[in-house]
Structures are given as C-alpha cells and as structure tokens.
Amino acid sequence: MARIPKELVDQIIQTADIVEVVGDFVQLKRKGQNLWAPCPFHNEKSPSFSVNPAKSLYKCFGCGKAGGVVQFVMDIEGTSYVEALKYLAKKYAITVEEEEKTPQQQLEQNERDSQFIVSDWAKSHFHRLLLNSEEGMSIGYGYLKERGLNLATIQQFELGYSLDSWDDLLKAAEAGGYDRKYLEKTGLTVIKTDGQGQDTGRRYDRFRGRVMFPIHNVSGRVVGFGARTLKRDDKMAKYLNSPESDIYHKSDVLYGLFQARQAIRTEEVCYLVEGYLDVLSLYQGGIKNVVASSGTSLTEGQIRLIKRYSDNVTVLYDGDAAGIKASLRGTDLLLEGGLNVRVVLFPDGDDPDSYIRKVGDQRFTEYIETQSQDFISFKTTLVAREASNDPVKKAEAIRDVLHSIARVPDAIKRQVFLQQTSATFGIDEQVLITEYNKLVKSPSKPAPGAGSAGNYGPGASSGASPNSGSRPALVSSPPLDEEQAEMLPNGGQEATVEILSSGASFQPVAAPSEDEDLPDVLKACEREVLRLLVLYAPREVDTDVSVAAYLLAQFDEAPLKTPLYAEMWEICRQELLAGRFPDARRLAQNERADIRELITDLATERYEISPNWRTKEIYVFNEVDLPKLACDNAVLRLNKVHVQRELDQCLNRLRQPLEDAEMYEVLGDIKRLKELDNELAALLGTVVGRGA
Secondary structure, eight states, rough: OOOOOHHHHHHHHHHHHHHHHHHHHHEEEEEEEEEEEOTSSSSSSSEEEEETTTEEEEETTTOOOEEEEHHHHHHHHOOHHHHHHHHHHHHHHHHHHOOOOHHHHHHHHHHHHHHHHHHHHHHHHHHHHHHHHHHIIIIIIIIHHHOOOOOOHHHHOOOEEEEESSSSHHHHHTTTOOHHOOOOOOOOOOOOOOTSEEEEEEEESSOSEEEEEEEOOTTEEEEEEEEESOOOOTTTTTTOOOOOOSOOGGGGGGGGGHHHHHHHHHOOOEEESHHHHHHHHHHHHOOOOOOTTTTOOOOHHHHHHHHOOEEEEEEEEEOOOHHHHHHHHHHHHHTTTTTEEEEEEEEEOOHHHHHHHHOOHHHHHHHHHHHEHHHHHHHHHHHHHHTTTTTHHHHHHHHHHHHHHTTTOHHHHHHHHHHHHHHTTTOOOOHHHHHHHHHHHHHOOOOOOOOOOOSSSTTEEEEEEEESSSOOOOOOOOOOOHHHHHHHHHOOOOOEEEEOOOOOOOOOOOOOOTTSSSOOOOOOOOHHHHHHHHHHHTTTTEETEEEHHHHHHHHSSOOSSSHHHHHHHHHHHHHHHHHHHHHHHHHOOOSOHHHHHHHHHHHHSSSSOOOOHHHHHHOOOOOTTTTHHHHHHHHHHHHHHHOOOHEEEHHHHTTTTHHHHHHHHHHHHHHHHHEEEEEHHHHTEEEOOOEE
C-alpha cells in the first residue's frame, strides 16, 4: 500500500484547525480555555465533549472518546488513518502526492479499484432490474413487499434482483465496456469447466433469479453480495454469497454497519442479528443500530469492527435451541474482545424479523428492553436447566460457564459472575474458584483471549494488561499466626497512605518484575510521571535544566512497568536524544490508536481553576509555576509505591511455612523497608498508617 510522505502528513496536521474540523459536526461554545459541545458519539444533555485549540486535542469526559484532529475524523467517519489524512487534505486544499508506487503496487491498486468499480456497477444493475423490469417487479419486489419492506428501506440498502438468466449480467457488463476478468475476480460470474476441471472458455452468472443484498464496507463501497433464491428447490441453496476476493473478506465485514454506524455511536449499543432481513426489518422499525454476521460464525475482525463504534453489544437470538447452542461459541469471542455482552431470546419459532412483523415496532422495542440480560447469566441459566439433575452434565455445564467467565477481561465482573454461577448451580463459590484456577493454569486447556485484571482473595492485586495472554488464579492466602503478626508493624494489617503535596529529590528503588500484575496505584503513579514528561518537557526546573532532562536523569532507561507507559517513555527519550522535546500535539497524531488515546488522556483535564480564585486571594498549588516540586512529588510517590509493594511481598512470604532463619531474614527486610518507607513519607509529608 502506498504511503503519504511524512513531510506531507506533518503539513496536513499543522494546517488542520481542530476547531474548524469538529465544528463541521457539532456546535462548539467557548468556556474558559476550551470549547465544549454535546458529544457527537453518544447521547447526553450536558456537554462533556471538550476541544483544546492550543493542543489540537479533543476529549469526551462522558464516553472517553479522545484524540487529535486526525483521530476525530477517523472516529466520526469510521475511516482509516490514511483516509482521514486525505479527508483533511481535501478540506484544506492540500494536494496529496503519495510516494511513488512500484509497478507491482500500482497493478494491485488498479486491480482493487477495478473490482470496486464493477461491483458498484453490478449493484446499480441489480437495483434497476428490481424496480424497472417485469420479472424484478413481480418476483423480487413482490417478495420484499410481502416481507414488509417499503420502498425507502429498499433504496436505503440498495436492494436488487438478478434475472433468472445464465448470462444477463455478463452481457450487460460487456455491453457497458467492463472487463470480464473483474467479473470473475469479484465472483459475479463463474468459469465453466469440463469434466477434467479445464476451462471451457464459457462464463455464466453466479446469481440468477435471486433477491440481491449488496454488502458495503464501513466507507460505503460495495464489496460483495448476498442473494436469496425465491424458488422452492431443495437442491438449491436458499442463500448464496459472493466468494472471497481482493476486496471482500467475510471475516472483516458486517452487513448493515455502513448504515448503522452513526446510530451505534449515538445509542451506545450495537444489536447483533443473524440475517439480512433481520437487519432490514429492525432498521425500518426505527432500530437503526443493528448489524448482521450474515449467517457466518462471528470472527475477531467483526468484533473489532463493533468495538470501533461501541463497547456494548446485545445479541438477538432466534427462538431455536440448536441455533442458540451454535451461537454461544461466537458470543464467547465478544466477551474475549472486551465487549459488554447482553442477549435477548425470542419466543420459540420466531426470529427478529418475524417477531417485529408480528408484534409491531413499539412492542418489539419494549420486548428487547425488558428481556435483555447479561450473557453469563443467560448462559448459566440455560446450561443449568439443560443439565437438570444429571451430575455429569452439570459438571460439564459448570466448566463451560467457567470457560466463558475466563474470557471476561474485567476482574470485578468475573467475580460477580462467579457469585451468580455459584447461586444458580447451588455450588460453593470456593469450589468454583478452585476449578477456575485449574482451568486458567492448565497448559493443555488455556483460557483463550484477552488477559484478566487481577486475582481474587485477600491481598490480591489487579491490573494485568489485556494483551498479557494470561489469567491469574483466584487465590485465598492463609492468615499469619499470632507470633508472626506481633512482630510486624501494625499487626500485619493493610496500610493506608494519604499523599499530600510536598517533595524533594530522591533516587528511585528497583522496580518489580514485569511479569507481576500491576496494581492501579502503581499505574497511577507511573501515569503521573509520564504526564509531566509529556506536558512540560521544555519547561525549566532549574537554570538550563528542562523537565524532560530532569525526569530522565531520575530513572533508569526503562523505569515504567505498565507496557504502554513504558513504550511512551521510550518514545519521549528518543525524541530528546534526537535534539527535540516531546510535543503532545505531534505525539497525538501517532499512527497507533493506543498512543493517540494515551497522549490525549494525559493532555486533557476536565476542570480548570477559576481565575476568580486569585481575585479572592485564594492560591492553589500550580504545577505550571512549580514544575520541580511537581516532578519531585511524582518521583517520590512512585518510589513509595515500589517500597510498599516490596513490603507486601515480604508479608506474603510470612504467610507461608518458613524456617526460623528465613523468617528472621524476612523480618529484617521488613524493618529495612519500613525505615525507607518512613523516610519517603517524611520527604513527601504524608500521613502513614502502617504503624510506628
């Protein structure tokens, strides 16, 4: 794929005015240094969508959408990074001259463009036949009308009809000057072969006598077709789809997403159905945030598409037991993809299309609102009912549910689901935890998908990376005996630390292994150090000493353990080594979405200190005016977290059976760490609850 030269990318980003670009979609009003509006990505009454002109960043404090001017175009239009750059270039009359392509790249681009062109032509041809031919009107249009679809819906989705002829499309295409090669590549025509599989030179239409459903990608281009026969022939497939091609990959397409994408953003939920007519009937009935997997098994690519527009998905299941069981496997993938999954089950014999036609739009909407339930609860109830009183089936059902729970990235949700499962099956929760541990630790049956966010049980930590690929066990630790507890500060109880604002320089202690789960407090302290580095890099903490140089000198080369923060730290370090300061505006245009989101999050604040405070002689600590104090506080707090983690590790060691010599060695470590903890507390001016 051709690339836009970096110099041109920089020119586009520097030229684009984020206020103008966002203002094309929402009405912005200035309040303080920023501009505000109701968020274009979700429904809200009070504006929580903020645009910072100085940093060229936007952020919604309601739904969390954030980024720079390129990211905004990507979010609002659902386009790729390159397409968003082209959109901005066109708006500001910047000529985009892509880097010269190799002959092979040019050939591949021409091939794809030609396939898009012929697919769009075929869509228009089928649509004309549906509305203007005698066969199309009597058979195709008659069928769609019988299914309750009106002309507006037919035109919105560009439905069509293919004549019951072997070569109608082929002849029309050749008459229009289209190369038959691209008809073959897109699967619109089929090569006729002889008994030995040799090409006979003859071609025929793939779709004949069928209602045609064009399949669009997210930018609205036709990439393929679904087709339904209206003949009663058991030997003929009811539905026929385009084969895979250079432009059509079934695993990366959802039917109706192009039409539904804005509604999914606005409603903050995506309804997932199975068939084309399910989508069409619901869309016509006012439920526009609906897409279909087109009868294929749900794929990771399709899940990523949904997540681009919403974290919430509700699966609408047909009232068919066999179909439900087959769909459960795909729904597990939704959990693994980090989506919040709910389900609605229709009465036996009904699907979304038949049910909305039976009860009407309003009652259908009421039904899905009242019958929606979270997927784990639904699955638990379903498999428990099927297992009934059969002990073997019940055990397998429990393991099946645990497999689904293991796919949920959020630790709190997992614990709630375990409690619900325990109640539904009438089995002790600790037994479920033990079985869960076996499941996630077993090398032969790894729990696939996204990582988990921590352990359950006393003293458990949380915060594993979603990409870690591992799930920690749910562990309950034995308590300390009385003699051990008496030798520890505060009797071995959990500590609480209240951090106040003060500070001084201090050399960091060694950080824990990256293999450990990272607690939220550590992530928060690392985030604060990174935030100061990104926002105040060029500001001086002393004569000729910048914030960037000062912070980098305080740490080793890789001081941060949160993976994304560590990557961002290294990017900033490389910027400084290249002779320039890290700049939030430039970093926010990075090609990587996670880095863009992080920079925007670091650089935006929801609240500003009112200038009226100064007029009333109320003065608040301002990190802009006292950058050295802010840096010192951040470094000290991060080090204090590391010390407290080492203390916790020592406490955990004492909970295990130890020889006397080893136990006293651990107690010596605790004493040393406690002294260091108190020293850090004194430097910070904190109040410590870990004993004297």
